[in-house]
Amino acid sequence: MATSYGALIAKRVAGVFLAIALAVSFMPLTAWAQTAQVEEPAAQEAVASDADAGLVAQANVAQGHFGTCNWRLESSGRLVIEPDGSASGGDLGDIHYNFHSGVVSGAAESNAPWYPRRDSITSVYIAPGVRGNNTMTGLFYNCKNLTNVNIANLDTSKVRYAGGMFDGCTSLASFTMPNFNFNNVTDIKYMFYGCTGLKSLDLRYIDTSKVVVMDRMFYGCSALTSLNLSGFKTTAAKQMFEMFRGCSSLASVDVSGFDTKNVTEMWNMFRDCSSLTDLDLSAFKTDSLTNMRDMFYGCSSVKSIDISGFRVSTGCDRGSSLFYGCPALERVSVGDGWTFQGSGGLGTSLPTATWLSGATSKTFTARQIADERNNMADVYVKYRPSTPGPIISYGDGQNWAHGSMGGAAFRSTGKLADLSCVRVDGKIIARGNYEQRDDEGSTLVTLKPSYLETIDNGTHTIDLVFATGTASASFSVSGNTSGTVLDPVTMFRLYNPNSGEHFYTSSTVERDNCVSVGWNDEGVGWVAPAAGDPVYRLYNQYGGEHHYTTSVVERDNLISVGWNDEGVGWYSGGSVRLDRQYNPNAYANNHNYTSSAVEKENLLSLGWQDEGTAWYGVR
Numbered sequence: 001m002a003t004s005y006g007a008l009i010a011k012r013v014a015g016v017f018l019a020i021a022l023a024v025s026f027m028p029l030t031a032w033a034q035t036a037q038v039e040e041p042a043a044q045e046a047v048a049s050d051a052d053a054g055l056v057a058q059a060n061v062a063q064g065h066f067g068t069c070n071w072r073l074e075s076s077g078r079l080v081i082e083p084d085g086s087a088s089g090g091d092l093g094d095i096h097y098n099f100h101s102g103v104v105s106g107a108a109e110s111n112a113p114w115y116p117r118r119d120s121i122t123s124v125y126i127a128p129g130v131r132g133n134n135t136m137t138g139l140f141y142n143c144k145n146l147t148n149v150n151i152a153n154l155d156t157s158k159v160r161y162a163g164g165m166f167d168g169c170t171s172l173a174s175f176t177m178p179n180f181n182f183n184n185v186t187d188i189k190y191m192f193y194g195c196t197g198l199k200s201l202d203l204r205y206i207d208t209s210k211v212v213v214m215d216r217m218f219y220g221c222s223a224l225t226s227l228n229l230s231g232f233k234t235t236a237a238k239q240m241f242e243m244f245r246g247c248s249s250l251a252s253v254d255v256s257g258f259d260t261k262n263v264t265e266m267w268n269m270f271r272d273c274s275s276l277t278d279l280d281l282s283a284f285k286t287d288s289l290t291n292m293r294d295m296f297y298g299c300s301s302v303k304s305i306d307i308s309g310f311r312v313s314t315g316c317d318r319g320s321s322l323f324y325g326c327p328a329l330e331r332v333s334v335g336d337g338w339t340f341q342g343s344g345g346l347g348t349s350l351p352t353a354t355w356l357s358g359a360t361s362k363t364f365t366a367r368q369i370a371d372e373r374n375n376m377a378d379v380y381v382k383y384r385p386s387t388p389g390p391i392i393s394y395g396d397g398q399n400w401a402h403g404s405m406g407g408a409a410f411r412s413t414g415k416l417a418d419l420s421c422v423r424v425d426g427k428i429i430a431r432g433n434y435e436q437r438d439d440e441g442s443t444l445v446t447l448k449p450s451y452l453e454t455i456d457n458g459t460h461t462i463d464l465v466f467a468t469g470t471a472s473a474s475f476s477v478s479g480n481t482s483g484t485v486l487d488p489v490t491m492f493r494l495y496n497p498n499s500g501e502h503f504y505t506s507s508t509v510e511r512d513n514c515v516s517v518g519w520n521d522e523g524v525g526w527v528a529p530a531a532g533d534p535v536y537r538l539y540n541q542y543g544g545e546h547h548y549t550t551s552v553v554e555r556d557n558l559i560s561v562g563w564n565d566e567g568v569g570w571y572s573g574g575s576v577r578l579d580r581q582y583n584p585n586a587y588a589n590n591h592n593y594t595s596s597a598v599e600k601e602n603l604l605s606l607g608w609q610d611e612g613t614a615w616y617g618v619r
Contacts, residue, residue, distance in 0.1 A: 096111055220245070314343045489571075550614070
């Protein structure tokens with residue numbers, strides 16, 4: 001009996017050890033990590049942060065400790081991260097992941113303790129007091145079902161590495177990055193890599209002034225249609241390769257504020273951005289650039305590329321396929337620092353076509369341009385000659401006097417879509433020196449007064465260079481110079497019987513042009529002073545209407561929603577009041593301006609609204 005009893009005890013002891021061994025074998029590996037502990041889920045846990053987040057506490061699927069923070073995954077799919085109870089807040093542990101190129105830390109793709117439960121995470125809430133640590137890469141890596149992110153409370157002042165934060169979050173559709181303190185962040189690569197469901201992204205609020213590494217930030221964001229980078233600072237940036245690669249739904253991206261003087265790599269930067277139609281990179285400085293291979297590869301819809309600010313050496317790798325897969329490309333602007341040639345096969349050329357040089361009005365093949373026209377500022381357009389070619393239909397022979405408020409307008413029979421550049425006295429002038437717009441199938445180009453003021457008195461030539469030919473005219477500059485008292489300006493009023501718009505101008509050329517296409521000449525509207533408060537003129541290219549205002553706030557608001565700023569139309573001053581009326585029932589052409597009390601009262605009787613004084617005239 002003693003022997004059998006001892007055997008029974010031994011079996012029971014062995015069974016206990018076996019149970020313990022089995023339990024340990026099924027514990028997550030992260031439970032053994034010093035900074036990341038996973039505990040058994042609690043049946044119900046209510047915390048103060050739930051009230052702050054406006055949500056009801058849920059049963060937990062998993063929970064644990066990471067750094068000096070607690071985390072829990074609720075049954076609803078909400079991941080909550082909060083301090084562990086210390087009054088001073090809590091620090092997350094350092095987070096690493098593999099960046100798609102081999103394991104960086106440990107044996108798993110990510111050491112974030114919630115990573116094994118990533119498929120269950122649908123929303124994230126970070127409570128006040130949580131601080132990111134030195135490394136926060138792959139914070140929510142591969143959380144494929146994540147749709148709602150509330151991380152505005154996260155303190156990022158100590159973070160240096162923030163790459164891949166949302167890498168692989170394929171269900172995230174819209175996100176605005178909070179006003180994080182990124183003053184110490186140097187690396188944000190892969191931040192939204194593979195976010196294939198992301199449609200709208202706003203990053204204007206983060207400080208990126210110390211970021212060095214930005215490569216592949218938006219790689220593969222194939223649904224992205226809206227991207228706001230207006231606050232981006234790139235002074236320290238060195239790597240931008242594949243930054244927008246595969247953003248195939250992005251029709252436009254404004255990178256005009258990018259400072260690229262320290263960037264060394266831009267290869268594949270816009271590769272396969274198949275919806276982009278225009279790329280203005282004229283502000284890019286590329287003195288440090290060593291590799292821009294295939295930068296525009298696969299931009300199948302792009303029509304215009306401006307790289308006029310690029311300065312590249314023959315040692316910079318451009319690759320023979322820099323413009324490969326760009327069948328719609330019709331216009332390329334280069335500066336005198338650009339060369340197509342490169343040592344050791346590093347050169348490139350434009351797509352095969354006959355190209356018209358804006359600087360010379362001569363045609364060249366792509367091979368001729370690459371061999372003969374290096375370090376020459378020019379605008380090249382695909383040549384499509386027409387018979388007859390474009391001509392100047394209005395504006396030839398006009399005189400512009402120094403001190404005039406309006407510009408010098410020229411109307412051509414060429415189409416705006418075919419306009420390559422504008423030359424004055426044989427030299428291409430900067431795009432900011434003139435306005436251009438479609439004028440019922442023709443092209444209206446207006447040299448700005450600010451530019452004309454820089455031209456000497458005398459006769460000058462102007463060439464509007466189209467892909468179909470060049471339209472040329474002459475004009476003269478004369479009259480008053482700075483400091484001379486100017487005469488009052490006669491303002492003409494015209495009416496479009498088809499659209500119902502009234503139009504006002506001091507230019508006889510512009511007036512006659514409108515009359516020639518069917519506008520009614522209603523004579524002199526008023527006489528404006530030569531100086532005074534500026535009246536700004538704006539144009540809505542979509543509604544086909546003009547708007548006039550003395551308000552800088554109203555002007556800037558209209559510009560922000562897409563109106564074109566046409567500068568100062570005239571000045572306000574004197575004793576004759578011009579009132580403004582608004583038609584609330586009209587979608588466009590819904591403002592009227594008049595000095596006539598009879599006209600004003602008549603419109604008010606028909607339902608127009610009185611918006612008070614618009615400006616003043618001298619008579």
